[in-house]
Amino acid sequence: MKKVLFVIPDKSYKSQDFVNAANKLGIDMVIVTDSEQAAQQLGAKNIFSMKFDHFSKEKLSNIPRDIDIAIPVDHSSVLFTSKLVEELGVNGNSFESVKNCLYKATTREKLTDINQLQPKFIKAKSLNEINKFREKINSKIIIKPNDGVASIGVMSVDNGESRDTEIVDIINSCSNKEVVVEEFFEGQEYAYEGYLKEGELKTIVIFEKPGDYSGPYFEEKIFIAPSDIDTEKVHEIQKVCQSACTELGLTFGPVHIEFKIINNKIFIIEVNPRTIGGLCSRSLNFNLFKNSLETVILSDLVNDKPMSLDLASNSTGVLMLPIPEEGVFKGIKNIEKANQIKEIVNIEISLPIGTYINKPPFSERYLGFVFANGQSNVETKNALIECEELLEPIIE
Template sequence: MRRLLLFVSTTSYRTDAFLAAASELGEPVSLVVASDRRNALEHLTGGSTFAVDFEDADRTLAAVARNADRFGAIGAVVSADDESNLVAARTAEALGLPFHSVPSVEAAGDKLVARRALRDAGIPGPKFAALSVGDGVERAVEQAARLPWPRVLKPTGLSMSRGVLRVDDEAAFREGFARIGRLLARTGGDQVLAETYLHGDEVAVEGLMDHGELLVLAVFDKPEPLVGPTFEETLYITPSRHPESLQAAVLDVVRQGCAALGLRHGPVHAEVRLTQEGPVLLEVAARSIGGQCSRVFTWALGQSLEGLIYRQALGLPLTVPAQLRAAGVLMLPVPRAGELVRVDTAAAESVPGVRAVSITHPPGAAVPLPDGDRYLGFVFADAGTPSEVESILRMAWGRIVVDMQ
């Protein structure tokens, strides 16, 4: 039986989907799960579930080797999240299994390193400056002085738009820099990237790099304007309604970006701004789409994204339809920080075309967005056209009642 080693954060939204996908492959696959915290039943799993330190690849490799005596040789490595990417890359390298290379995962996981690599490869991007919270705001103002307004401030090591702020003048810059400093005091890290803000629509590209070739799974439009001051993701709709020539140009910059970072084998998720000068790669991550958004592929592709990721890792044939069914997801934004009393989704669930509503915060939970690391929930829909999907999701959104105090 093939053995697949899945690295997944204990708190990942993706765990359920990755576990379910293992039993839907149509091939006998034994799943070995490595997480960053110990499972209560670890001792009953026969070594197929164990805790590792995502920050310590050497200890992780030792734990994999130790447990391999019990579960046998690993045939494929998959990582579910940013947090586990690097240890997964190190493990795959040590086991001689295909995966993104270690340097490419390191580069993609750091916005500053990635920005420099893209610039050095001649790929168009925003002007930028590297800042340090530890150096203080006066030094940051000085270092970013040559960048025109508006600007965007980003913690270099966080993903999912966490801490990303648009600042339109020096007062906002100072305030934003302090806010990111407070965020990094909680999450760790010191570096901040200041970039020129790029006007234009945004799209996301989901794909699998297969031995250096990009297999495009979906191009998502983001019809809700992402103009700041924060950049919470909301609507993702596929297939894209942008002209095919523009989509082709988008895919070109994604391919160039993957090549520049060295991403060659495994899932990729890219964000691209459609500026007047053409598509600009904001970033490309060495992972698949986050949150519960991957569920949209069940309707768009008729199969799970996690299943495709497994199939690729195991070297099984991949069959992806040329034409996607129109589908989309709404990442439900939090109206304000506070304590969640309840979310009433009944009216939203009754909107024709809504396939699922998933609320991820229990009543009573403190909701600290937009700097937090959780969505309020997800709404999924499919329909005959992307425009219909957007209408359905907007209608559902309007019918969701969020009660907070």
């Protein structure tokens, strides 16, 4: 039987989800984490604590050598996992391929090289460079940290609009003071969830992302599955995503790909060598046994047993509770009332009381997650919107 290595970062939303899936499938596992406390809580037999920002050959020597597969559990562990893949000689994505995904400019360059639909873009370290680019393309732009995560530090600027102070703040927030500035493409957003096995991409589900993603900030809010995209278009999306993964060098493990459909063409926003972020994967349950996303992935990657991908409900969705303002999080009102909405199945407040939170574009976490199942996507969406309107965050 194959043995899997999970790389679990401190403060991960879903530190337990892959572990639970592995236990359900009877998979032998090893865990590497950068938190000694998390190591104690997870309860697996073989747990090792290592700092992700310092690769220790000495600590690496303690890890068993009979591992077959290495999987990152969250975004902040994908790069370290790729180092372990190369050092241990196991199945997983290479360091170079993961870097290709994490650095936005590299992703743009590589996808442009294979003639995929991509925006005009530059790398910039100063307001002057950005303003010159804006004058040149004369259209709305979007600014992102080159090595950024999710929507942190992401902001759009309309043509002719001035946001110089905020732009400088974003540049200064970047680890290397470098941003990517792109021509902004309008269009409906979607999210592709799948996994790679021996380089072949397998589709699990495509999420709709209803809502306004025109900016200036880009906190994600609602994901609903299955999407209303027809089968022929789904095949085209998979083909484009496969091509992108191949060009970036990804070969093994889960992928979460954000994309838009623009004039019937597929525009890939970003490719992430991991599962969907936060607790969003908990919105997905497959077949009569209500298997989790993590169970589906591990069953094929580790046990070579693909599972049914029929969703357990007609429509399923998740709402990520947004951060309305900066301050100290004190709680949320009306949870009991929101739970009475028929389609709502769970409300999970994930942010500890007393946490200081930043407002967009620098908010790093969500207040919580709301899960719903409906008979249709419209029903699911309406329930999540009603729930958001009822819930009142207390921030002081």
